[in-house]
Amino acid sequence: MSAGSIPNSPVGSRVPMVDSFEKVTGAGKYADDLVLPGTLVGKILHSPHAHARIRRLDASRAGQLPGVFAVVTGKETPVKYGILPIGHDERIFADDKVRYIGDNVAGVAAESAEIAEEALRRIRVEYEILPAHLDLEKSMRAESNLIHDGRPHNIEKEYHHHFGDVEAGFKAADLVRFDRFDCAEVTHAALEPHSTLASFDDDGKLTVWSSTQVPYYLMKTLAATLEMPEENVRVIKPLVGGGFGGKSEVIPLELAAAVLARKAGRPVKITYTREEVFYAHRGRPRTIVELKTGVRRDGRLTAVEGRVIQDGGAFCGYGPVTMLYSGQLLNALYDIPNVKYDGYRVLTNKPACGAMRGHGTVNVRYAFETHLDMIAAGLGIDPAEIRRRNLLKPPCVTINGLRILSYGYPECLERVAEASNWSEKRGKLPFGKGIGIAGSHYVSGAANPIIRSDQPHSTVNLELDGEGTATILTGASEIGQGSDTVQAQIVAHELGIALDRVKIVAADTARTPIDLGSYSSRVTFMAGNAALAAAREAKRQILNAAATYFDVPAERLVLEDGRIFEAGNRAKALPLAQAVLLAAKPETVLRATGSYSTPAEARGGKYKGAGVGPSPAYSYSAQVAEVSVDVETGQVTVERIYAAHDCGKAINPLTVEGQVEGSVWMGLGQALEEEMVWKNGRLMNAGLLEYRSASTLDSPEIRPILVESADPEGPLGAKEAGEGSLAAVIPAVANAIYDAVGVWMTTLPITPERILKALEEKQRRTGS
């Protein structure tokens, strides 16, 4: 039975999120709202130097200050950590060296913020200042004063992939084009700053409440760095006010709060200031993308060669994963027979970059989709048409080993072209007005876990009681994207009960089964599949019990609207609550478990780096942007965005549209105004007034269009919805600007001054 045919099912309905009431009324509790008796304020001493050796550190005067309960320095925190097993290069507090302005030198816990700040001022640190590596391209040629041992030329990681034969592909081409793109470093700017409350009980067990996307990995890192058994560490995720990837790895304050709480013998809470959030960062790196592409006269691509350099900051973080996504997703939206990729992740003395919405794909997709429009212009082919001519033919496996079963991209292209009246507008609008198209795609969850493991990626336990209430126990992390709501909808749908009969207990490592976290757009697909499996198992048990009761085979029974009856005989029905008790006997609670593991065929190829990029399913997006450009001031106004997104099946169209709109805003911010500006390792815009990101007030008209390609392995057909749309909006805008005023914008953000400069250059070149 398909999802849509169940009457009164919440699946496919525009239901509000299950936690919206508490959020809208202000009743909901975020990490910073939580207080335990005796809670101390934790503060961190940050490095004022971009690169320096710590000669001497004297914290004795801080400890003597009345009201100070703990002072911790790097000597007491020797264990290195990092989100990737191959990148354990961070410490809670620096030991011998600081590697960026903002690096963590020491922590204090005190009765008040004022005392804690005074204690920080009393810590004396003697630094030997080292030359700092601040420029991406210079850093990767550096010979001395390297940032980490064992990283020659400050290169954290490089990857070199070659599939097919690009030289042969270029030979077969009628046109070979080379372009270079430069994308500024941008950050998440989640409204909720990072916040962590840590508390030890009398038995030495640690509980941490933190604004995290990855409670499970945080639990493991706390246990490792505090040298405690994992069973003694409990991580609880309260409401989270936005993550966008910035909370998808362990952030120093999460460990600092715990280590301070242990030493102080009292709970410690640390909440970052906005400036600290900017320096904790882990956002999208500055990225240089060089693309060389061969194409036949008919628009068919014959080869692509990409060289990508990313400025990763001072630590590894997710860097290698970012590099690999950039390579793996370079070609996989289209059918390109020959592909080469060279990726370099470079260390510099700045805060570490990391995962940010559309992790690894956004800058490369902007470059490729703009480059593709340049190629189309050179050949005189319509930009929508050149995309149609290079489509994949699923089911298929791309040349780099990504298995694709569902592919709504062609429909996305058609739907935005039709909705925007593309063929009537492209190239036909008055000077200053333009329309552009671009596509994107993204994973529905990484097929391989961050830490190798044979455990399922997600497990959901389900409990049904004699009142007919279902309680979901899930490790999945709601961060505002609708994780809890989608699981509740799936369970309600499968059990034929109303949404308000489903309760959810989530993201508490002591109570809920393992889920790897909210990253790589994995939750709807993986936790959704686990919830679906749990609900189906519960339903099987219930129908078996009811089969005995009715004395008919279970296959003839229907579970609908909280009742069970034989098909065609609604009059004689058994209430679900009663059936639950029959099935649970001799218990009074019926328990079912479901889990999700990725199929072996979806886990990718065997070459080095093949593990990142593969996903059980991919979302697809196509967008059309309409812009107007004031050629006197260079100001760009985005008038309208048509955004088609293939999410497989919209379990909740309201939240899918919300994700698409949010992606568009975030993408517009990066396209037109966001940039972290550094000067000598210091961030010049570490505040929301100076670092400007788009808000609802700046929103153009957005027309979301949902495309449902029904993935055979997605829960009820569903795929990713939270990230893929972001990558399409930037090139759609760049391509629309070309249509409006005839200049290609190859540097992000596309500021008014850059537009004016490009227009001047065009005038010099053409004399018009």
Place this chain on the structure above:
Amino acid sequence: MISESFEYHVPKTIEEALGMIGEFGDESKVLAGGHSLLPMMKLRLASPKHLIDIGRIGALRYIRESEGQLELGALTTHFEIESSSLLKSKCPLLPETAREIGDVQVCNRGTLGGSLVHADPAADWPAAMLAVEAEMVARGPHGERKIRARDFFVDLMATALQSDELLTAIRVSPLPARTGDAYLKLHHPASGFAVVGVAVRLTLAESGSIGEARVGVTGVGAKPYRAEETERLLAGKSPTAKRLEEAAAHAADGVDANSDLYASGDYRKHLAAVYARRAIQRAAERAAGR
């Protein structure tokens, strides 16, 4: 951040306020709407020991017509100016400028006098004050004096107001016949301040050529200014598109332009010319319609 601690005073009359200003001198700051001073105190860019809150002196909050002049009390809020029917008919430049200021909170609490005394280089009011040749009325221990707008703005966040004086009122002349005005600005996308703002009051002669044009510019340099070369090039000319463009091109002549993360100095000067031309054009059209 939290400001340094301070002593808070609430005078009920202008005289009482002047007494306090005299008593505490440089250690004090006058608080009006608080939308410029309080953020500076929180950033500890200002740390007065005494804060003199004049916000409850009702006698400083009015808009009235007297002796053929329009007079606004220093505590008049941006919103009161924006919604004043008297100003809309007699000096529409002021409501038009008020509409471009900040957000709802700033418009409801922020005051004309507070903004002028603060003298932020990106504030909107100075451009309009220059274009209408406003007079600032200052009260001090030795009585009252009037300061012309072009003498009032001295430098970055510095005015001609003495440390023992209080700005009490702003006087402007109503719009004469055959005169139009306009204020246009480029909003900073985050703060809403003027990256560049240009206010124009332009009078047409009987012949249809430009009698007099006054062009006030804010946002470009350390202090707001009259674009004198532009004004000179407009006087006596017929307002053709070409003439306006030629004159507006000089709107930032000789100005040492501000440069920040959003706009370089060169871009600001470029914008000054573009916005000057647009504002002059609009003012000329309005003048022709009166």
